[in-house]
Amino acid sequence: MKGIYLDHAASxxxxxxxxxxxxxxxxxxxGNPxxxxxxxRAARARLTDARDRxxxxxxxxxxxIVFTSGGTESDNAAVIGASRALRRRGKTHIVVSAIEHHAVLHAADALEREGFAVTRVLPDSTGYIDPAAVEEALRPETGLVSVMWANNExxxxxxxxxxxxxxxxxGIVFHVDAVQAxxxxxxxxxxxxxxLVSFSAHKLGGPQGIGALxxxxxxxxxxxxxxxxxxxKRRAGTENVAAAWGFARAVELAVERMDQKSRRLAALRDRLEAxxxxxxxxxxxxxxxxxxxxxxxxxxxSFVGADTETLLMALDLEGIAAASGSACSSGSLERSHVLKAMGLPEERLKSAVRFSFGPSNTMEEIETAAEKIATIADRLRNK
Structure with missing residues (x-):
């Protein structure tokens, strides 16, 4: 499909x-492992090798390393699985940051309905979680804390x-969502x-439908x-050997190419912003x-004066793929819970768009995209 794909954080x-x-x-x-x-035995050997790599x-x-169906299951398993185990030790309080992926936040909500107490720590206006704020939220009965490595929005x-x-x-268990990191x-x-640390394959060029915890x-x-x-005995179900093998290859390539890739993508990001x-x-x-x-x-x-959903639809018509936030909630008209937690003013909340880059993007695409984005934003602001 032709176009400019600027939604790599989604997939x-x-x-x-x-x-x-x-x-x-x-x-x-x-072959069933x-x-x-x-x-x-051949399938088991492949699976073992993928895990080793x-x-x-x-x-x-x-x-x-436990293979899962993706980042959502990894987050759910970590938050719910650890909390239920810790409950037997009298630990019934959980601390999460307010800017976690919904896979963590909704898992915490479910535990709250089971009787757990949940404290949600707010970030500052840049989305940063202060370690002191996490420490202040702790109680004697705190068993688990969940803070993501890097925010997806x-x-x-x-x-x-x-x-x-x-x-x-x-002695408190710490879970980290490292899906984007x-x-x-x-x-x-x-x-x-x-x-506990959660991972997903399809954020780094691996297959969809597999992750790890x-x-x-x-x-x-x-x-x-x-x-x-x-x-x-930590995750029942026949393992997807081909996906695990692809996941292993994607991890190897991501780690080996990380420095060069990070410099290149940061240059694309900075150019688009400028x-x-x-x-x-x-x-x-x-x-x-x-x-x-x-x-x-x-x-x-944030394109102040324009509306996020209208912007995204207009960009899509111009062949530019972007997002309003997490791909798991961007189909909804609800404003970003991350930007809300950051305390941003309404005009920035309702006009925010996420752009995310990958190896296939070029500087020429960024130049083209910037021209189209600015034209659309300017038109919507003056409408």
Whole structure:
């Protein structure tokens, strides 16, 4: 499909190297990794190798990686699975940041209906979560804290190591949603003070429908899916071997290319911002997020005087794909919960658009997109 795709944070195109790797597995023939015959053993070997390769790039034990159906399941399993296990120890209080993905926030809502107490920590106006604010929210009965590594809507990177270090001293389980961070920032799980970390393949050029949850050895956890004994009894269901193999290849490529890719994507992001501010003025195009500490591939811009949904429809007609925020909620007319939590004024809330970049984008595309975006925004403001 022709056009300019600026929505990689929703889903990145499948990398050719990943597609080829998956096809190799699919051509091998049938095989359930839990079967004892030769076909099953071959599938098990592929699955084990995929797990080993991901663990090597993230610096953790292969046994600490659990394959899931994606980031949403990984978040749900971490928040609900750990909280239910911790409840048996008298820990019935959860702390989450107010700018988490809905996979975390709605999981916390569900636990609240079960009787858990939930505290939601607000960010500052740049989407930054202050470690002191997290610490102030803690109680003697706090069992779990969940703060994402980097926000999926504005790109702000959180002080994960500072937050996690304080929680570790108190014996509180720390969950980190690293779905957008993987491949964009260095991740060393041995050096990360978190017991649970969520990942997804399709944000970095891997297949849709598969993710992973890192569960550090000794972390309290209760399985959400019951059935067979797959994934060391932590996630029942026949594993998707081809997807796991593709996920492993995507992780390898993302880690190996991260520095070069990050510099290139940051240049595209900065150029788009500069062009739009130059064309619309600093009051007409306002960048949302923490400028000095954010993901290289994400920018969130408010086009004051225009409406988000109208902007997105007009951009789509011009062949430009963008988003109003998380892809899981962008089909709704509801304003971004992230920007609301940041306390942004209404004129910025209702005119914000997220643009996110990937390896296929070129500087020429950015120049073209900027011209079209500015023209549309200006027309809508003067309508």
């Amino acid at each position: 990145a195109p499948l990398l050719p190297e990943v597609a080829e790797a998956m096809l190799d597995v699919m051509r091998d023939g049938p 839990s079967s004892l015959h030769a076909f099953g 991901i663990a090597a790039k993230l610096n953790c034990k292969p046994s600490e 504005v790109g702000t990177i959180q002080p994960i190591h500072q937050i996690g270090g304080r929680l570790k001293e108190r 993987l491949g964009a920032v260095p991740i060393d799980l041995q050096e990360t003070p978190a017991g 890192y569960i550090a050895a000794g972390t309290p956890f209760e399985s959400l899916i019951h059935g067979g004994s797959q994934e060391r 062009l739009l501010i130059g064309k619309l003025g600093p009051a007409g195009a306002i960048v949302n997020g923490r400028i000095g500490s954010r993901l290289p591939h994400v920018t969130n811009i």
